[in-house]
Amino acid sequence: MGICRGVRAVAESVPRLEVASLSRQFGGREVVSNASLKVHSGQVVCLLGPSGCGKSTLLRLIAGVDTPDSGQVSLQGVTVAAKGVCVPAEKRSVGLMFQDFALFPHLTVAENIAFGLVGRRMDRAARIDSLLEKIGLTEMRNQYPHELSGGEQQRVALARAVAPRPRVMLLDEPFSSIDDRLRDGIRDDTLGILREEGTAILLVTHEPAEAMRVADVIVLMRDGRIVQSGTPMELYHNPADRAAAEFFSDLNMIHGVVRNARIESVFGEFDAPGLVDGADVEIVIRPQHIKMDFDRAGRGPAPTRSDGVAARAEVVRSTYLGSTSLVEFKLYDHSARMRALIPAVFLPTQGSVFWLRLARDRCFLFPCTVQSRVSNPYISNAADTADAIEVQRI
Numbered sequence: 538m539g540i541c542r543g544v545r546a547v548a549e550s551v552p553r554l555e556v557a558s559l560s561r562q563f564g565g566r567e568v569v570s571n572a573s574l575k576v577h578s579g580q581v582v583c584l585l586g587p588s589g590c591g592k593s594t595l596l597r598l599i600a601g602v603d604t605p606d607s608g609q610v611s612l613q614g615v616t617v618a619a620k621g622v623c624v625p626a627e628k629r630s631v632g633l634m635f636q637d638f639a640l641f642p643h644l645t646v647a648e649n650i651a652f653g654l655v656g657r658r659m660d661r662a663a664r665i666d667s668l669l670e671k672i673g674l675t676e677m678r679n680q681y682p683h684e685l686s687g688g689e690q691q692r693v694a695l696a697r698a699v700a701p702r703p704r705v706m707l708l709d710e711p712f713s714s715i716d717d718r719l720r721d722g723i724r725d726d727t728l729g730i731l732r733e734e735g736t737a738i739l740l741v742t743h744e745p746a747e748a749m750r751v752a753d754v755i756v757l758m759r760d761g762r763i764v765q766s767g768t769p770m771e772l773y774h775n776p777a778d779r780a781a782a783e784f785f786s787d788l789n790m791i792h793g794v795v796r797n798a799r800i801e802s803v804f805g806e807f808d809a810p811g812l813v814d815g816a817d818v819e820i821v822i823r824p825q826h827i828k829m830d831f832d833r834a835g836r837g838p839a840p841t842r843s844d845g846v847a848a849r850a851e852v853v854r855s856t857y858l859g860s861t862s863l864v865e866f867k868l869y870d871h872s873a874r875m876r877a878l879i880p881a882v883f884l885p886t887q888g889s890v891f892w893l894r895l896a897r898d899r900c901f902l903f904p905c906t907v908q909s910r911v912s913n914p915y916i917s918n919a920a921d922t923a924d925a926i927e928v929q930r931i
Contacts, residue, residue: 551614553578553737554705559598559608568594570761571608576705576737576754581728583748584741585784586758592741595758596707599739600633601626612704632703632736634711638694640682647678650696668696671730688719695727699734706731708740712747724751745785749773757781779903782821789822789875792905800902803871804895805846809902817905824863826896827877829885847892850875852885866893 552575561569569591576582584592597603599610601617601624609619612631617624640649647665654661669675672692682690691711698706712724728751731738742748748755749769756766757777765777776782779790793800793807795816800807802820812818830847850866853874862881867874875893885891 552576552611553580553613554599554739555611555614556595556599557609557611559595559605559610561594561598561603561605568761569598569605572758572761572763573608574756574763574766576739578735578737579732580753581732581738581740581751582754582756583752584739584756584758585745585748585752586743587784588743590758591761592743592758593709594761596709596739596741599705600631600707601629630701630704632698632701632706633709634694634698634706635709636711636714638682638690638711640690640693640697642682645679645681646674646685646693649682649693650700652697654700664700668700671733672696672726687715688723691715691723691727695730699730699736702734703736705737705739708738710741710743721750749785757784774899776901779819779821779901782823782901782903786823786825787876789824789827789873790819791822791873793818793820803846803848803868803873804893807897807900807902812902819903819905821901821903822875822895823899824876824878826899827875828894828896829864829877829879830892830894847894850891850893852887852889852891854887855885857881857884866891868893 554574554576556572556574559569559572560567572591572595574582584595586592594603598605598618604623605618607620609622610617612629616622617629641652644652647669650665650668651661654664665678666675669678672695674689674692674696677685677689682693685693694711712720712727715723724747728738728740740748740751752769754766755769755772757764757772759780765772765781767775772781773785776785779788782788791802791804793802795809795812795814795818797814798808798810798812800809800818800820804820807820809818848871849869851869852864853867854865856863858881860881862879862884864877864879864885865874866877877893
């Protein structure tokens, strides 16, 4: 019995899908560059990034629809793509789902699910019945795709893809065409079925909220490269760079210069240990990490607390968003503007004055770049150069 447990433990430690140093070029341009990732049984890994960053190309390489220039793809420890190795797509036991459900219009729901199933007729029928029950369409087994809603078509496409019991399921934004009101429920049901089947799931999306909601691991891509990977909490609270932080939320940025391992700012001093003296940096703050206090003392001196100096600011604009309010401020005696996301218990009026404080343990230091200054107006006096410095948490 001990030997059996040991064998099972080893088998479970082998990823269902492993991509190692995968690269692909088109016309001399590297679309996927040195990409590596792992997906285990029952795990949801999200490939997240803007359109054109290489997510779909990476999926095609894994599926066997395209061939990598270098690197390798392994399924359950067996190499299916590498130099001199190219297992055909139909023999990889990889399922695919895209935005277009691509159901066969001349086949019924049951016939669509049966497509690609092999084995005894009785076993195929049992598998179809089981999947129809899981997707809640047992009574629609004899209907045709045009008689179904978009959500029902998506469920049929899922059942058809899952029917042959693939080891890996590749999902290329399959929920993007579904009505917003139905998307969350259908997506959660879909991933629940795949998890029950023990399938390793690689989901492509360009929506951070979707990745944060469903992923066990997020793999963030930019310009064909994997910038960072980790749990949703790790990527949100420890972003690799400013662009990674900005992908998950709006940012406020204040420019500063390192002097004697410290940075002077309108919010007081920040420690900058190990950074080069004279380096231009950005203090990066998410809108939800700005705290507001009424300015009951008029134009008095800025209050100093354990969490730093407060900055006096005037409300320029405020927008009610339902559960939250977005408030835009102009800092006094400073060129920066800042946005705060606050609980919608009240909506500050234009012209009202507050003291703003920062959740300093949620701030970041990043190199100051010309691009960041141009793309985001919520930054103070900027420098035109950037020194390569290590990103550090304040």
